Amino acid sequence: MSQQQISLPAKLINGGIAGIVGVTCVFPIDLAKTRLQNQRQGQQVYKSMMDCLVKTVRSEGYFGMYRGAAVNLTLVTPEKAIKLAANDFFRHHLSNTGKGLTVFKEMLAGCAAGMCQVVITTPMEMLKIQLQDAGRLAAQQQKTVVMTSTKLVATNAVLSRSYNSGIVVSAPRAVSATQIAKELVQTQGVKGLYRGLGATLMRDVPFSIVYFPLFANLNNLGKPSPEESSPFYWAFLSGCIAGSTAAVAVNPCDVVKTRLQSLNKGCNEETYNGVVDCISKIMRKEGPSAFLKGAGCRALVIAPLFGIAQVMYFVGVGEYILDNSPLRMLSA
Structure with a gap:
């Protein structure tokens, strides 16, 4: 089945299912990515992705790896729906010759789709990041208290005992995405949910510009003929390669x-006044390598997400659901 023959409702169903399955599979890696990216030099709690996951399970339990997953699972379907619908809409209007799209027009369609999806992506990421980073902040706080206590032991044992007797290292306050969203709207209005919108556009627009044309061209290489679709495994690999390539390209x-988008900061962690200020402070204090933090994790997250999406299209899950339910009128 070619891409052109797939109805938009079926695409939305496929994209939504792919997003839910993919998020469930790779969310722990995404959590590690967020925590690694938020670490500053000299205040590292985690050494690597595996170290982060092991420490998270030890301190927060297995489900600690899924902090923030609920908001992602709730909003990933409308996000995918907007992205796919927008990409199809702009591809249709750009291909007025009936001869297919040039790479430039594919990039334009991807660009427009990326700009549309931030309506959902920005608040989704905003809420997810607060929940994902809570464990890192708690671990950093505990590490700071332990180090302070050790120094006091070295200087004055009696003072240390009296100091330690009053220390209470509390677990992070359990909050939900709903609570965070409510507080943001009450204090900052709806714009509070769209903090980091400019940076989200900077990430998602180039990502779509790279991903959609790259996938289309890689997938075409595996087609036995222009009229036939590429094999299952080729579509999966094309989605993985295009997704991971685009993910690493936009990691900075x-x-x-x-x-x-991180509202809560750790000890001595600086705040930023916009994109330019953030870039200059990271460059000055942490160097260019800081912009590659979490790149490997991000590639591992994005590759299966888009590979799974292509599998859903190949298998035709959306078409099957539409053909065997009252929703079949939508595909007409």
């Missing part, structure tokens, strides 16, 4: 977005 923008 993702680092900036993550830092800007």
